[in-house]
Amino acid sequence: MTDTPIKIRNLYKSYGSNEVLRGIDLDVQRGEVVCVIGPSGSGKSTLLHCINGLEAFDSGEIVFCSEYVGWGRESGGGRARVSERAMTKLRQRIGMVFQQFNLFPHMTVLDNITVAPIQVLGEERNNAIERARALLSKVGLAHKADAFPSQLSGGQQQRVAIARALAMQPEAMLFDEATSALDPELVGEVLGVMRHLADEGMTMVVVTHEIGFARDVADRIVFMDQGVVVEQGPPNDILTMPTNPRTREFLTRSLGA
Amino acid sequence: MDFEWHLFVDSLPSLLHGARTTVALAAAAAVFGLIIGVSLALLHATAFPPLVWLVTGWTTLMRSLPLLVTLLFLYYGLPSIGILLSAVTVAIIAMAITTGAFVTEIMRAGIESIDRGQIRAAKSLGMSWVQSMRLVVLPQAFRRVLPPLTNEAITLLKNTALVSVIAIPDLLRAGTDIMTWKANTFSPFAGVALVYLCLTLPLVALNAYLEQGIKRSQR
Ligand SMILES: Nc1ncnc2c1ncn2[C@@H]1O[C@H](COP(=O)(O)OP(=O)(O)OP(=O)(O)O)[C@@H](O)[C@H]1O
Ligand SMILES: [Mg+2]
Numbered sequence: 001m002t003d004t005p006i007k008i009r010n011l012y013k014s015y016g017s018n019e020v021l022r023g024i025d026l027d028v029q030r031g032e033v034v035c036v037i038g039p040s041g042s043g044k045s046t047l048l049h050c051i052n053g054l055e056a057f058d059s060g061e062i063v064f065c066s067e068y069v070g071w072g073r074e075s076g077g078g079r080a081r082v083s084e085r086a087m088t089k090l091r092q093r094i095g096m097v098f099q100q101f102n103l104f105p106h107m108t109v110l111d112n113i114t115v116a117p118i119q120v121l122g123e124e125r126n127n128a129i130e131r132a133r134a135l136l137s138k139v140g141l142a143h144k145a146d147a148f149p150s151q152l153s154g155g156q157q158q159r160v161a162i163a164r165a166l167a168m169q170p171e172a173m174l175f176d177e178a179t180s181a182l183d184p185e186l187v188g189e190v191l192g193v194m195r196h197l198a199d200e201g202m203t204m205v206v207v208t209h210e211i212g213f214a215r216d217v218a219d220r221i222v223f224m225d226q227g228v229v230v231e232q233g234p235p236n237d238i239l240t241m242p243t244n245p246r247t248r249e250f251l252t253r254s255l256g257a
Numbered sequence: 258m259d260f261e262w263h264l265f266v267d268s269l270p271s272l273l274h275g276a277r278t279t280v281a282l283a284a285a286a287a288v289f290g291l292i293i294g295v296s297l298a299l300l301h302a303t304a305f306p307p308l309v310w311l312v313t314g315w316t317t318l319m320r321s322l323p324l325l326v327t328l329l330f331l332y333y334g335l336p337s338i339g340i341l342l343s344a345v346t347v348a349i350i351a352m353a354i355t356t357g358a359f360v361t362e363i364m365r366a367g368i369e370s371i372d373r374g375q376i377r378a379a380k381s382l383g384m385s386w387v388q389s390m391r392l393v394v395l396p397q398a399f400r401r402v403l404p405p406l407t408n409e410a411i412t413l414l415k416n417t418a419l420v421s422v423i424a425i426p427d428l429l430r431a432g433t434d435i436m437t438w439k440a441n442t443f444s445p446f447a448g449v450a451l452v453y454l455c456l457t458l459p460l461v462a463l464n465a466y467l468e469q470g471i472k473r474s475q476r
Pocket of ligand 2 (some may be wrong): 044045046176
């Protein structure tokens with residue numbers, strides 16, 4: 001157990017000629033909740049995808065719980081790609097929640113939650129089911145175990161998606177605009193679950209447009225623009241006295257709206 | 258018109274006997290065709306260039322050749338390179354590789370129609386590529402391609418008529434045999450058509466039902 005489960009150094013990534021991440025440095029401490037804010041296209045989703053190895057990056061370094069993500073160092077000092085097998089192992093330890101929920105539509109809620117623990121971790125079926133039911137109670141959906149995703153509201157689907165990620169007992173959770181696809185009246189129930197998780201001490205990186213949530217729950221806010229971390233610090237500092245004009249402009253626009 | 262009821266009725270037992278061969282051939286070719294199709298579609302889905310080229314080349318070839326040509330090519334060609342197979346085996350191979358090529362295309366389209374977010378979610382849960390295919394992508398893709406697959410089954414069933422050219426006693430062959438012996442075309446062929454209809458109509462109905470089901474679920 002390290003105290004800094006996520007370490008990012010000088011991370012660069014381009015899509016073709018489009019430089020999306022341009023030298024990101026970011027450390028996340030155990031139990032810390034980091035909210036990432038920033039305008040559309042600033043590279044927030046790409047950053048999360050790089051952290052759990054859904055996207056390859058060009059240069060720099062990501063270390064998750066003492067293991068290299070994407071690229072490692074060879075003994076000679078060169079770079080070596082981390083094997084797909086090792087990356088798959090790594091992803092088992094990082095939970096991810098997507099804007100579009102991405103529940104498996106052909107499985108019941110219970111199967112959505114148990115499929116990975118059973119198939120990936122080889123957990124015993126009854127154990128997995130028992131834990132899934134406990135997680136469902138935790139997100140307030142114990143009565144929906146046998147429903148299919150299409151029978152649930154967006155807010156309910158997202159809470160199932162959180163339970164599904166938690167079922168892998170991850171060491172950190174990444175949220176990519178988990179409430180952006182929801183009707184306004186459903187946002188609260190999902191933020192409530194996330195807040196609860198933060199209170200329990202989960203290490204979280206939360207990309208969000210919910211400035212209120214960031215203020216109340218984050219230990220630190222990171223403002224990203226055009227592929228760089230422009231400014232970061234405790235919510236109070238960033239939200240009330242941002243030093244960088246780009247941060248100020250962004251906040252004026254998001255809070256003014 | 259040389260239709261005669263008693264000839265029509267008398268021909269039915271031997272036609273039904275031929276129909277059993279037709280169904281057995283179609284079923285065997287369907288099973289192997291499905292296995293070939295799913296396997297090749299998965300190879301294609303690896304996105305590994307040599308495999309993609311190989312699969313694309315092979316399916317293009319097999320979709321372009323008339324089944325009759327493939328059938329005769331194998332029937333007369335294999336013995337000349339020392340491979341002796343029964344007519345039935347040759348027929349099943351020819352139909353399976355042809356159907357397999359069409360099934361590959363159908364499955365490939367089905368796999369590609371699954372939202373990329375599904376694969377991301379599967380990966381983020383620590384599933385390997387094989388697990389994400391087996392548990393997440395294929396079950397959804399199968400549901401989506403069931404209607405075109407039943408269409409392919411209808412085509413396959415009708416195409417089995419071609420095997421009569423290599424002397425397999427299928428439904429069509431039973432009809433032509435009766436025609437020769439009884440010197441009457443219309444009566445046995447009315448029977449042949451009727452039996453083919455009885456075989457294909459349930460599949461046509463199944464196809465229509467599945468198409469409706471897809472429409473319903475999209476609403
Ligand atoms: N798969 C991809 N292929 C090509 N370009 C991409 C891809 N994914 C993202 N991009 C580009 O990378 C840039 C950053 O995208 P990203 O999704 O990381 O931004 P974001 O900060 O999450 O924005 P948003 O708030 O809109 O979600 C954008 O210019 C986008 O067009
Ligand atoms: Mg995004």
